[in-house]
Amino acid sequence: MGDLDLSPVDLDGAMRRALKLVEQRTTDLALTERHEPAAHYVDPERFQAERALLRHCPxxxxxxxxxxxxxxxxxxxxxxxxxxxxxxxxxxxxxxxxxxxxxxxxxxxxxxxxxxxxxxxxxxxxxxxxxxxxxxxxxxxxxxxxxxxxxxxxxxxxxxxxxxxxxxxxxxxDVESHLGELGPELRAWDIGGWSPVGEKRLDADINWKLALDTFAENYHFATVHRTTFATVALSNCTVFDSYGRHHRLAFPLRAIEEAAGVPETQWRPLDRLVVIYALWPNIVLSVTSGNGEIFRIYPGERPGTSVTFHQNAWRQPLTSDEARAGAEAVFDYAHHTVRDEDYALATKLQRNLETGLSEFLVFGRNEPGVQHRAAVLTEALEESAHRN
Ligand code: FES
Ligand SMILES: [Fe+2]
The missing domain is CATH 2.102.10.10 (Rieske [2Fe-2S] iron-sulphur domain)
Structure with a gap:
C-alpha cells in the first residue's frame, strides 16, 4: 500500500513540526499556564449548564x-x-x-x-x-x-x-458548519468506508471533562501508560492545532526517530504519528494507520459520573475470522488501557476534586489540548448564559 492510501490527509506539515519538536526535545506550548477551578468538576449548576449545551450540539x-x-x-x-x-x-x-x-x-x-x-x-x-x-x-x-x-x-x-x-x-x-474548516479533512479520511469492529460502554465515576482530558495530552504517557502506549509512543511531545472549538493533536510514535534524515516522500506519516481529533464538545476521534476509534463521552447523572461509548473501525476490510479476531484484540487492548489506566486514575482525581480541599487544577503550557478544551467550553457556557 502506498503512502497516499495510508494518509489521504496531508500530514507532512505535522510531521515536519513533530520532527523538530523531537529533535529539540520539546512540545507545542500554550502561551501561559491556566488555572482551572476544581468547582468545574463538581458544581451541579455548571453541570446542568454543560448538559444543556451538549444537548444543543450536533x-x-x-x-x-x-x-x-x-x-x-x-x-x-x-x-x-x-x-x-x-x-x-x-x-x-x-x-x-x-x-x-x-x-x-x-x-x-x-x-x-x-x-x-x-x-x-x-x-x-x-x-x-x-x-x-x-x-x-x-x-x-x-x-x-x-x-x-x-x-x-x-x-x-x-x-x-x-x-x-x-x-x-x-x-x-448543520454538521458542515459545526465542523467548519475541519470538515474537509474529516471527509478525506473516509472513515465511513472502514469496517466497524464494535462498540463498548464504559460507565465511570469521573466528570465527563476528566474523561475528555485523558485524550488531550501525552504528558502522562511515560507514567500512566509506562508498560502500554509508552512502549510505542513518545511522551510530552505533541503537535497541536485548533480549528475553532475543535482541536487536533499529533502524537509522535517512537518510530518517528527513524524518519529523521529520510526524504519527505518516504516519511509515511501514519507509521510515525497518531492523530487525535477533539470534536467539540464531547467526541474524540483517534486515527492510526490501522484503525479509527471514536470515544463518545457524555455527562452521567451527576457531575462525578460519565458514560463513554468506545467504537473502533478497521481500515482494511475484515474478510476473514482471523482478521476480525485480530481487529477485536487491538480494540480490546485499547479499551482496557483506557479503562484500567486512564479512567482508573481519573476516578481518584474525581474523588479528590469532590473533597473541595484543593481549589484549582493547573494546565501547563505543555498541555495546550487541555487548555483549549477548557477555554472553549467556558467561552461557550458564557455565551449561552448571555443568550438566556
Ligand atoms: S407494543 Fe411496545 S410497549 Fe407494547
Ligand atoms: Fe492516556
Whole structure:
C-alpha cells in the first residue's frame, strides 16, 4: 500500500513540526499556564449548564458503515437518549427515539436488517420510516390508531462518513458548519468506508471533562501508560492545532526517530504519528494507520459520573475470522488501557476534586489540548448564559 492510501490527509506539515519538536526535545506550548477551578468538576449548576449545551450540539454517534444497506438499523444511546437509526429503502439516514408509542418499551435492541421492527412487549410494528404499521388486537386502540402515531423523529445527517443526530426533535442539523474548516479533512479520511469492529460502554465515576482530558495530552504517557502506549509512543511531545472549538493533536510514535534524515516522500506519516481529533464538545476521534476509534463521552447523572461509548473501525476490510479476531484484540487492548489506566486514575482525581480541599487544577503550557478544551467550553457556557 502506498503512502497516499495510508494518509489521504496531508500530514507532512505535522510531521515536519513533530520532527523538530523531537529533535529539540520539546512540545507545542500554550502561551501561559491556566488555572482551572476544581468547582468545574463538581458544581451541579455548571453541570446542568454543560448538559444543556451538549444537548444543543450536533452529536456524532457512529460510523456510516454501521448502516451498510437499505433495511439496516442500529440502536445507540447519546446523553441518555435511546436512539434508533435506520436506513430505509430510500437509502436515507433517519433517527428516532427508541421508545414504543404503546407502553414505552425499546422498540428494538442491537442492530440488523429488517423491513419492519416489532416491539418485544406486545408486538406493535414499525417500518424503518418510523410509521406504526401493525397493532395486534387493534380494537383496543381505535383512538390511538386514528391519530397515526409515529416514532419521535430526530434530525439526522450523514457527514464525513459519520452518523450525526440532533437530540431535540423539530430542530435543524448543520454538521458542515459545526465542523467548519475541519470538515474537509474529516471527509478525506473516509472513515465511513472502514469496517466497524464494535462498540463498548464504559460507565465511570469521573466528570465527563476528566474523561475528555485523558485524550488531550501525552504528558502522562511515560507514567500512566509506562508498560502500554509508552512502549510505542513518545511522551510530552505533541503537535497541536485548533480549528475553532475543535482541536487536533499529533502524537509522535517512537518510530518517528527513524524518519529523521529520510526524504519527505518516504516519511509515511501514519507509521510515525497518531492523530487525535477533539470534536467539540464531547467526541474524540483517534486515527492510526490501522484503525479509527471514536470515544463518545457524555455527562452521567451527576457531575462525578460519565458514560463513554468506545467504537473502533478497521481500515482494511475484515474478510476473514482471523482478521476480525485480530481487529477485536487491538480494540480490546485499547479499551482496557483506557479503562484500567486512564479512567482508573481519573476516578481518584474525581474523588479528590469532590473533597473541595484543593481549589484549582493547573494546565501547563505543555498541555495546550487541555487548555483549549477548557477555554472553549467556558467561552461557550458564557455565551449561552448571555443568550438566556
Ligand atoms: S410497549 Fe411496545 S407494543 Fe407494547
Ligand atoms: Fe492516556
Amino acid at each position: 452529536q456524532l454517534v457512529g460510523y456510516a458503515s454501521e448502516l451498510p444497506r437499505p433495511g439496516s438499523f442500529v440502536t445507540k444511546e447519546a446523553m441518555g437518549v435511546p436512539l434508533l437509526l435506520t436506513r430505509a429503502s430510500d437509502g436515507r439516514l433517519r433517527a428516532f427515539i427508541n421508545i414504543c408509542r404503546h407502553r414505552q418499551a425499546p422498540v428494538v435492541d442491537g442492530c440488523g436488517v429488517a423491513k419492519r421492527l416489532a416491539c418485544p412487549y406486545h408486538a406493535w410494528t414499525y417500518d424503518l420510516e418510523g410509521n406504526l404499521t401493525g397493532v395486534p388486537g387493534e380494537e383496543g386502540f381505535e383512538q390511538t390508531r386514528a391519530a397515526s402515531p409515529r416514532l419521535t423523529e430526530l434530525p439526522a445527517q450523514e457527514y464525513a462518513g459519520f452518523l450525526w443526530v440532533g437530540l431535540r426533535p423539530g430542530t435543524q442539523l
